[in-house]
Each structure stands twice: as structure tokens, then as C-alpha cells.
Amino acid sequence: MSRNRLGRPPAYLLLPAGLAVALLLVPLASLVARAPFGSLLERLAAPEVLDALWLSLWTATAAMLASLVLGLPLAWLLARVEFPGRSLVRTLVTVPLVLPPVVAGVALLTAFGRTGVVGAPLRELGVTIPFTSTAVVIAHTFVALPFFVISVEGALRATSQDYDEVAAVLGARRGAIFRRVTVPLAAPGIAAGLVLGWARSLGEFGATITFAGNYPGVTQTMPLAVYTLLQEDLEAAVALSLVMLLVSVVVLALLRERWFGQAAR
Amino acid sequence: MSLLEARVRVRRSPQSLEVDLDADPGDVIAVIGPNGAGKSTLLRALAGLEPMHQGTVRYDGRAWDGPGAARPLTPQERGIGMVFQQHLLFPHLTALGNVAFGPRSRGARRRESEERARRWLTRLGVEDLADRRPRELSGGQAQRVAIARALATDPALLLLDEPLAALDVGVAMALRLELARHLADFGGIGVLVTHDALDTLTVANRVVVLDQGRVAQVGTPDEVAQRPQTEHVARLMGLNVLRGQGSGTAVALDSGGTLVTTTPFEGRVNACFSPAAVTLTLAEPTGSARNRWPGTVTSVVPHGAAVRVHLAGPAPLIADVTPGAAAELGLAPGRSVWAAVKATEVGVYGIAAPPAQAPLRSRYV
Amino acid sequence: MRPLRAGAAALAAALTLTLAGCGVGASGDDRTRLTVLAAASLTEPFDELAQEFEASHDGVDVVLGYDSSSTLAAQVVEGAPADVLATADARTMRIAEEAGATRGEPATFATNSLVVVVPAGNPADVDSFADLQRDDVTYVACAESAPCGTLARDLLDRNRVTARPRSLEVDVKAVLTKVELDEADAGLVYASDAVAAGDTVETLPVPHASEAPNSYLVAPVQQSAEPDLAAEWVELVLSDRGRQVLDDAGFGGPTP
Known part of the structure; x- marks a missing residue:
């Protein structure tokens, strides 16, 4: 360790850094302090809460898998294949990152709603998406996919293309290079992208409540349950938030090896 | 007519590459020249990794690139072996997996590929390292595996881009002698980019000196060593x-x-x-x-x-x-x-x- | 209904966006500001009353902050520099009152009852409240954490409708949006929201709705910097003119 070998860090950097940590941690600590620990287990064991937790977990996982299936090929195309309009595509797929989630929800309604561009023909076939868990997964995928694509594209770009060339010289076709070289080498980045996307799904609120609605057991995910409870019973909302916080910490622990581990190297 | 007839023309800055290269079976051509002369670009163009804006590459009468080829052949279609300065072994595969990668990619079954890989590892004297990952290999060991990997596909053309430059002097010396032997056994055409006079003298039977994208001198290693036409080669020698x-x-x-x-x-x-x-x-x-x-x-x-x-x-x-x-x-x-x-x-x-x-x-x- | 605690409400306020303009009692120039925090359903009539108030009070700007009643009550309890609080139910007003955040007795100035709204053209042919029971009808209502949700639940029970909503929206505007977008065949909203929605929806009555309306209460805020103006605003809301504007907006009288 080269601990302070270059001299003491200056106060004008230490102070804002400390404030940044305080800004991020004080609210979280207050949330924990405010938690109704006496009734915590009882509250969390309530069927509505368990429903919301289960729904959140499986829809986020489904969205993660959808991101993998759809997003990995897209990230690969963006990172490895030159085609006209590539930078435009890259910009467009990241738009949902800056879109207010509620607007994302409205956009999803105009596409997959009962009278939407895709939704109306689907309705003819007897399929309606809003107010279903499918809608939750679509909303989650919509917001998580850009995270995944950006993160994986970055990972692919960081992985040397030299190996792709070596594989080509050795006779591997493009698909085989993707499967046997590119993906294994970018695997840590892909895993990080999956975790990021999953975490994003788990915290998703605006698009879900707008597009999928809010009904316990069907479309009421943890954040929706927290928001609903917030209207009347803050302690219950805090209890649920604690669960979300716990899940975030676990996710970060999973990412630790990759992010903090690499930074320390 | 030679087995390999290459008129390599690559547009690049600051100066385009214009090199003509003909070779017959058994030829090992050393390509020397200062940094930026275009040595690596020449290899990449021969491999199909670098697009040529004109020129031709013909091998055994078949057009790889240029007139006569509907499109430039991809690296996969050319049947070449390549060895790089930084061995570029796939870090996620074992030594055996690396060497088996080529045969496997060219359609051999897994067992067959692995048997073949094992034979090549044996020939390079690293069969006992078959299950190691590249990061568990020394520089010399890794480069032996890389050479085995390149040769395991029976390439028509073996391209070596400063294969010994990253190695310790002693290791390089030992591997140099072996490389010369393998190239002699290989029987195909070898093109060796190098910065080292010893490589040129011990491994190659022909030398091409590049300078600023052009051929500055051609000859046998002795001719070039004794009568260098460029200051770079003189200093190299x-x-x-x-x-x-x-x-x-x-x-x-x-x-x-x-x-x-x-x-x-x-x-x-x-x-x-x-x-x-x-x-x-x-x-x-x-x-x-x-x-x-x-x-x-x-x-x-x-x-x-x-x-x-x-x-x-x-x-x-x-x-x-x-x-x-x-x-x-x-x-x-x-x-x-x-x-x-x-x-x-x-x-x-x-x-x-x-x-x-x-x-x-x-x-x- | 579980009680909303004052401390909890404070955190609720912190978690919700603060209102633009509510942080300033008087503007930098010599104009006076009257900050009115009102339930979101009051948007249309209060906007109109604000214009009239400003017209009759030279140099006074009325700043209106609309949000859910519970959020506003929490803000007032936390000392938000507001002058008047108007809530959509008695429960939330009581929170402010019990915390000593209001001045004087809150006055009931309007009532609001639930109606059924269907998208324009009524695509699902919902003809009565009882049709919500039909399998092919998708309807939405408020979550029970909101006053409109408890009302809806009560009316569904009274009319023996056992079919559940497809979604429990957190506020009445979200219910209306779902109907306006034709994602739901019907929705339970306040009569005032149905009026505000205009032609985008059609309205059906709910049997027994007038028996259990929601009361709207208004009170000056304790920490008001303009107590006289605040009292005048309350007067305006309770006046015949105020009654008229609220009537036009679909609200019922203070006593049904």
C-alpha cells in the first residue's frame, strides 16, 4: 500500500468527500434508526409484504434474464460491429436512462396499452398487458435494459479485440468467437451489468405504477407497496424500506469484488 | 510462380505500405526495420486483419485478396497461423484449450482436437503444462504454447510478430533455436517480424528490410548483415x-x-x-x-x-x-x-x- | 385505518417533493404572498378563486401548492411557511389541528362524492355501478391508504360489488388517467375530478354515494405571516361566490 506516500490529502478535497459520504449515509442511517424494530418481523411477515417481496424478486429476475437475452447481442453489436447509424442506436437505447420513469410508463402505455401501437393488435388476439405481472416485467426491462447494455458494452470495449482477432485467425466463425472468446472474457462485466440491471428493476417505481398499475400480489412490487403505505402508515413503509436497503447491501456485496476489488488492485 | 505472391498495399498514416513479397515452401522471411516501418501492418494484411486498398495476395494460385477474389478472404478462410509478441493466449482457457481451439474451430471433434493439441504441446516440450491457465505460465512457456497453438491448425502461412521480443534473453535464446527447428520442420512459409539481428541470422533464409512503408533492402541474412543499406539495419547488425x-x-x-x-x-x-x-x-x-x-x-x-x-x-x-x-x-x-x-x-x-x-x-x- | 403519526408524517414530508414557493413568506419586492396548501382535487376551483382574490387584493400574490392531503398536513406540522391549509378529508386536517398547526376551528366548506367514470364512448358498455361486477369489465380505484380508496371500498360493500379493482392507484388522478387512456373500462373518482376531466370521460352515478361523502376542510395555519389575508381567503372559500365556484367544479355543499 502506498498510504499517503505522496503527502497528506488536502482539506479542500477531504471536506467535500466527507460531506458526500454524510449526504449519502445520514438518510440511510436515519431510516434504520426510525425502524419499528419491535414490530419489524410481524410487519414483514404480513401477506401483502411477502407478496410484494416475492413479486419484486421474480419480476426483477425475469427482467434481468430478458436484459441478458436481448441486451447482450445488442451490446455486442454496438461494441464490435460497425454499421451505419451505430452511434444513433447507441444514443437512442440510452434515452430511457434520462427519461422520468413516469414518462417511461406513459410511453409503455402508448405502446403496449390496450389501445397502444402494439397493445391494440394484441388485444384483438385476446392479450392485454396492463395490470398484469407481465407488464411489471416489461416496465422493469424497459428501465433496466439500458443500464445493462451500457455496462456490458463498456465491458466489451474494455476487453481487447486482439483475442477476437486471434480466434478468427485460428478459424473460429463470428458466432463461435462471440460464444467462446468474447463472452467468457467479458463475463465479469456481464455479471456486473446483470446485477446493476436487477438492482435497477428492484427499485423501479414510476414506470411500473403508471404502466402496470398497483395491485397486491399482481403488480404491487416493493417500491409500490412502500409508496402506498407511506400515505397512511409510515412505520410500515420504513419497515419495507429496510428490506430494500438490505437487498441493496447484498447486491453491493456481490459487486464489491468487481468494483472495489479492481479499484484496489 | 511462387507459392505466395503478395503485393501488399495498405493506406495508413503517415505513409502507406507498399510491399511486394514472394515466397516458396520452406522460406522463412525475416522482416526487419525501425518502429513504424509497417512490419506489423504487413503481417496483418497478409492475415486478412487489415484491409488493403489495392494490391493482391495470392496463395497457391488462389486469390486471397485483390483481382480474382470476389471479396477479400476473411482470416478464418486463409488458413494461417499467427504468433504475437504478447502471446495473446486466451486467458480463460487452459494451455490445452488454447491449442485445441484452432482444430476445434476448424471442425474437428473435441477429443480429436485435444489429442492434436496434446501432440503439439509435447513437440514444444510443454505437455506437462497442459492444464495450466496462461497466467500460471512463464513468458517462455506461454510463448511455446502460443507457437503450438499457431502450428496446430497446419497453417499454410505462419506469421510471427516479434515472438521473442518480450522474453528474457536466456529464454529467448533457447526458444530461438527451437523456433528455427520448428520452422524448418514446418515446411510452409514463415514470415517473422523481428527487431533482433540474431533472429534474422538464425531463423530466416531471407531478409526484407522495411523503411517508411517501403522495401529498403532484400537479401540473404548474410548479405544484409554484411552490407546493410540502412542505418537501422547497420545498427541492428x-x-x-x-x-x-x-x-x-x-x-x-x-x-x-x-x-x-x-x-x-x-x-x-x-x-x-x-x-x-x-x-x-x-x-x-x-x-x-x-x-x-x-x-x-x-x-x-x-x-x-x-x-x-x-x-x-x-x-x-x-x-x-x-x-x-x-x-x-x-x-x-x-x-x-x-x-x-x-x-x-x-x-x-x-x-x-x-x-x-x-x-x-x-x-x- | 392506522393512525398517521406526527413524526412519521414529518419524514413523509421530507420524502415528498417540497412545494415551489412555499419556502418564502414574502417576496423580495413589496408584494405580499399568500401561500395556500390545498388537496390536489381542489386545483380547478382554487385556481379560479386565487385569481379573484388577487384581483380584489392589490399587491397580493396567491401561491398555491397542491398535493395529497396527508403530505400537506405533514408539511404544515413540520412548520412549512404556509398561510392556509385545505384538506380533502377530516382525518388529515385533524392531524394538523392536533399538532397545533392550525389557527381556530377548521371549517367544512365542500363535500365530494364518488362517481363512476368510463372512457368517452363507454367502450365496455358499463351502464351502472353494478356492471363493475361483470367479468369483462376492468376497473380501477384508489388504494385504501387514500380517502378516495376508503370511500370506494365502503361503496363497493354497500352495493355488494365483490369484484376487485385491477389496480389500486395511490391517488385519484392516477385512476382518472387510467380511464382517460382507456386502459381501464371504468374508474371510481370524485365528482369534481369527473367534471375536471371534461369530455374525455363519461360519468355514471354511484348508488348511496351521497350518504358518505368526503368533507373538505379549510383552516388558517398557525405560523402564517399573513393571518388577516389567510382569514380572508377562508372567508372567500366559505362565501356564496366560493360556493358557486366549487359547485361548478362538481363539489357538493358543506352539508349534503
């Missing part, structure tokens, strides 16, 4: 080469002064002599050596049993002296000395047309 205008046994040097030789020559001339032929003294020599220059020592490094001294002066010179002499003269950077060389030690040969005017062709027909 460890020779002093001075240019001038020959008139009888006197050469009027471009750097000023006159050099006396024992071989009469008229016109543009290279005068060369070995560093060992150079004697250094503190005072201006008064003996029989008529060729003498003042100079300032710029570096003093061990060179085998001798000490190699680089001098700055009217002409930059290399001198090899004994460690005893170096100590006695107090040789250190900044020291002013006199260098002298006997006329009998100086060889002369004509200068080829400068490369910038017309690209030379290396024809081995």
Missing part, C-alpha cells in the same frame, strides 16, 4: 556504416572527412567496419591508423565479454573494447576520446537506390 563518395581507395564521407580503404570504389558507397575494429585512445593517435575521429562517449554498456561504447562526433560510431581498456581509459558518458580504424578493416559496397524513389521488390523466384 552492430556494424558501423558510413556513407560517402568513393574515389579510388578514398571515401569522402557525408559526415565530413575522408576514410581510407584498401578496396577501390567509384561513386556512392557504404563503408562498414565492425565495432571490434575500432580502437579508442585519449590522445590523438599517431600510429598507422589513418582513419581517426574525435568523439564523445554517450553510453557504455556490457556487450558479451566486451564493453560496447557509443560515440557521438562527426559520425556516430560503435566501438567494442575490453573491460580493462574501458577502465584504463576511464570511459563514461561525456568523456572525450579519439577513435581510429585501420584501412584494412573497412569494407565498401555500393548504395542501392533510395527507397523513397521506387519501391524495391523482393523476388525469390
Whole structure:
């Protein structure tokens, strides 16, 4: 360790850094302090809460898998294949990152709603998406996919293309290079992208409540349950938030090896 | 007609690459030249990794690129083997997996590929490392695996991009001899990019000297070593080469002064002599050596049993002296000395047309 | 209904966006500001009353902050520099009152009852409240954490409709949006929201709705910097003119 070998860090950097940590941690600590620990287990064991937790977990996982299936090929195309309009595509797929989630929800309604561009023909076939868990997964995928694509594209770009060339010289076709070289080498980045996307799904609120609605057991995910409870019973909302916080910490622990581990190297 | 006929034309900055290269089975061509001369680009163009804007590559009568090819063949279609300076073994595969990758990619079954890989690892003497990952291999071991990987696909053309440059001297020396043997057994065409005179002399039977994207000299290793046409090669070969205008046994040097030789020559001339032929003294020599220059020592490094001294002066010179002499003269950077060389030690040969005017062709027909 | 605690409400306020302009009692120039925090359903009539108030009070700007009643009550309890609080139910007003954040007795100035709205053209042919029971009808209502949700639940029970909503929206505007976008065949909203929605929806009555309306209460805020103006605003809301504007917006009288 080269601990302070270059001299003491200056106060004008230490102070804002400390404030940044305080800004991020004080609210979280207050949330924990405010938690109704006496009734915590009882509250969390309530069927509505368990429903919301289960729904959140499986829809986020489904969205993660959808991101993998759809997003990995897209990230690969963006990172490895030159085609006209590539930078435009890259910009467009990241738009949902800056879109207010509620607007994302409205956009999803105009596409997959009962009278939407895709939704109306689907309705003819007897399929309606809003107010279903499918809608939750679509909303989650919509917001998580850009995270995944950006993160994986970055990972692919960081992985040397030299190996792709070596594989080509050795006779591997493009698909085989993707499967046997590119993906294994970018695997840590892909895993990080999956975790990021999953975490994003788990915290998703605006698009879900707008597009999928809010009904316990069907479309009421943890954040929706927290928001609903917030209207009347803050302690219950805090209890649920604690669960979300716990899940975030676990996710970060999973990412630790990759992010903090690499930074320390 | 040669097995390989390549007219490589690649547009790149600052100068496009224009190299013609013909080769027959068993040929091992060393490509040397300064950084940026286009050596690696040449290999990449032959491999199909670098697009050519014109030119042709034909192998065994079949067009790989250029007229006669509907489209440039992809690297996969060319059947080449490549070895890189940084071995570029797939980090997620074992040594065996790396070597089996080629046969497997070319359609062999897993077992067959692995058996083949194991045979090649054995030939390279690293069969007991088969289950190791690249990060568990030393540089020399990794490069052996990389060579096995390149050869395991039975390539038509083996391209080696400074395969020994990243290795320790001792390791490189051992592997160099082996590489020469494998290339001899290989029987196909080898193209070896190198920075090392020893590679050139021990492994190759032909040398192509590149300078600024053009062929500056072509010949056997001996020819190029003894009569280098570029300063880069002269330095690579460890020779002093001075240019001038020959008139009888006197050469009027471009750097000023006159050099006396024992071989009469008229016109543009290279005068060369070995560093060992150079004697250094503190005072201006008064003996029989008529060729003498003042100079300032710029570096003093061990060179085998001798000490190699680089001098700055009217002409930059290399001198090899004994460690005893170096100590006695107090040789250190900044020291002013006199260098002298006997006329009998100086060889002369004509200068080829400068490369910038017309690209030379290396024809081995 | 679980009680909303004052401390909890404070955190609720912190978690919700603060209102633009509510942080300033008086503007930098010599104009006076009257900050009115009102339930979101009051948007249309209060906007109109604000214009009239400003017209009759030279140099006074009325700053209106609309949000859910519980959020506003929490803000007032936390000392938000407001002058008037108007809530959509008695429960939330009581929170402010019990915390000593209001001045004087809150006055009931309007009531609001639930109606059924269907998208324009009524695509699912919902003809009565009882049709919500039909399998092919998708309807939405408020979550029970919101006053409109408890009302809806009560009316569904009274009318023996056992079919559940497809979604429990957190506020009445979200219910309306779902109907306006034709994602739901019907929705339960306040009569005032149905009026505000205009032609985008059609309205059906709910049997027994007038028996259990929601009361709207208004009170000056204790920490008001303009107590006289605040009292005048309350007067305006309770006046005949105020009654008229609220009537036009679909609200019922203070006593049904």
C-alpha cells in the first residue's frame, strides 16, 4: 500500500468527500434508526409484504434474464460491429436512462396499452398487458435494459479485440468467437451489468405504477407497496424500506469484488 | 510462380505500405526495420486483419485478396497461423484449450482436437503444462504454447510478430533455436517480424528490410548483415556504416572527412567496419591508423565479454573494447576520446537506390 | 385505518417533493404572498378563486401548492411557511389541528362524492355501478391508504360489488388517467375530478354515494405571516361566490 506516500490529502478535497459520504449515509442511517424494530418481523411477515417481496424478486429476475437475452447481442453489436447509424442506436437505447420513469410508463402505455401501437393488435388476439405481472416485467426491462447494455458494452470495449482477432485467425466463425472468446472474457462485466440491471428493476417505481398499475400480489412490487403505505402508515413503509436497503447491501456485496476489488488492485 | 505472391498495399498514416513479397515452401522471411516501418501492418494484411486498398495476395494460385477474389478472404478462410509478441493466449482457457481451439474451430471433434493439441504441446516440450491457465505460465512457456497453438491448425502461412521480443534473453535464446527447428520442420512459409539481428541470422533464409512503408533492402541474412543499406539495419547488425563518395581507395564521407580503404570504389558507397575494429585512445593517435575521429562517449554498456561504447562526433560510431581498456581509459558518458580504424578493416559496397524513389521488390523466384 | 403519526408524517414530508414557493413568506419586492396548501382535487376551483382574490387584493400574490392531503398536513406540522391549509378529508386536517398547526376551528366548506367514470364512448358498455361486477369489465380505484380508496371500498360493500379493482392507484388522478387512456373500462373518482376531466370521460352515478361523502376542510395555519389575508381567503372559500365556484367544479355543499 502506498498510504499517503505522496503527502497528506488536502482539506479542500477531504471536506467535500466527507460531506458526500454524510449526504449519502445520514438518510440511510436515519431510516434504520426510525425502524419499528419491535414490530419489524410481524410487519414483514404480513401477506401483502411477502407478496410484494416475492413479486419484486421474480419480476426483477425475469427482467434481468430478458436484459441478458436481448441486451447482450445488442451490446455486442454496438461494441464490435460497425454499421451505419451505430452511434444513433447507441444514443437512442440510452434515452430511457434520462427519461422520468413516469414518462417511461406513459410511453409503455402508448405502446403496449390496450389501445397502444402494439397493445391494440394484441388485444384483438385476446392479450392485454396492463395490470398484469407481465407488464411489471416489461416496465422493469424497459428501465433496466439500458443500464445493462451500457455496462456490458463498456465491458466489451474494455476487453481487447486482439483475442477476437486471434480466434478468427485460428478459424473460429463470428458466432463461435462471440460464444467462446468474447463472452467468457467479458463475463465479469456481464455479471456486473446483470446485477446493476436487477438492482435497477428492484427499485423501479414510476414506470411500473403508471404502466402496470398497483395491485397486491399482481403488480404491487416493493417500491409500490412502500409508496402506498407511506400515505397512511409510515412505520410500515420504513419497515419495507429496510428490506430494500438490505437487498441493496447484498447486491453491493456481490459487486464489491468487481468494483472495489479492481479499484484496489 | 511462387507459392505466395503478395503485393501488399495498405493506406495508413503517415505513409502507406507498399510491399511486394514472394515466397516458396520452406522460406522463412525475416522482416526487419525501425518502429513504424509497417512490419506489423504487413503481417496483418497478409492475415486478412487489415484491409488493403489495392494490391493482391495470392496463395497457391488462389486469390486471397485483390483481382480474382470476389471479396477479400476473411482470416478464418486463409488458413494461417499467427504468433504475437504478447502471446495473446486466451486467458480463460487452459494451455490445452488454447491449442485445441484452432482444430476445434476448424471442425474437428473435441477429443480429436485435444489429442492434436496434446501432440503439439509435447513437440514444444510443454505437455506437462497442459492444464495450466496462461497466467500460471512463464513468458517462455506461454510463448511455446502460443507457437503450438499457431502450428496446430497446419497453417499454410505462419506469421510471427516479434515472438521473442518480450522474453528474457536466456529464454529467448533457447526458444530461438527451437523456433528455427520448428520452422524448418514446418515446411510452409514463415514470415517473422523481428527487431533482433540474431533472429534474422538464425531463423530466416531471407531478409526484407522495411523503411517508411517501403522495401529498403532484400537479401540473404548474410548479405544484409554484411552490407546493410540502412542505418537501422547497420545498427541492428552492430556494424558501423558510413556513407560517402568513393574515389579510388578514398571515401569522402557525408559526415565530413575522408576514410581510407584498401578496396577501390567509384561513386556512392557504404563503408562498414565492425565495432571490434575500432580502437579508442585519449590522445590523438599517431600510429598507422589513418582513419581517426574525435568523439564523445554517450553510453557504455556490457556487450558479451566486451564493453560496447557509443560515440557521438562527426559520425556516430560503435566501438567494442575490453573491460580493462574501458577502465584504463576511464570511459563514461561525456568523456572525450579519439577513435581510429585501420584501412584494412573497412569494407565498401555500393548504395542501392533510395527507397523513397521506387519501391524495391523482393523476388525469390 | 392506522393512525398517521406526527413524526412519521414529518419524514413523509421530507420524502415528498417540497412545494415551489412555499419556502418564502414574502417576496423580495413589496408584494405580499399568500401561500395556500390545498388537496390536489381542489386545483380547478382554487385556481379560479386565487385569481379573484388577487384581483380584489392589490399587491397580493396567491401561491398555491397542491398535493395529497396527508403530505400537506405533514408539511404544515413540520412548520412549512404556509398561510392556509385545505384538506380533502377530516382525518388529515385533524392531524394538523392536533399538532397545533392550525389557527381556530377548521371549517367544512365542500363535500365530494364518488362517481363512476368510463372512457368517452363507454367502450365496455358499463351502464351502472353494478356492471363493475361483470367479468369483462376492468376497473380501477384508489388504494385504501387514500380517502378516495376508503370511500370506494365502503361503496363497493354497500352495493355488494365483490369484484376487485385491477389496480389500486395511490391517488385519484392516477385512476382518472387510467380511464382517460382507456386502459381501464371504468374508474371510481370524485365528482369534481369527473367534471375536471371534461369530455374525455363519461360519468355514471354511484348508488348511496351521497350518504358518505368526503368533507373538505379549510383552516388558517398557525405560523402564517399573513393571518388577516389567510382569514380572508377562508372567508372567500366559505362565501356564496366560493360556493358557486366549487359547485361548478362538481363539489357538493358543506352539508349534503
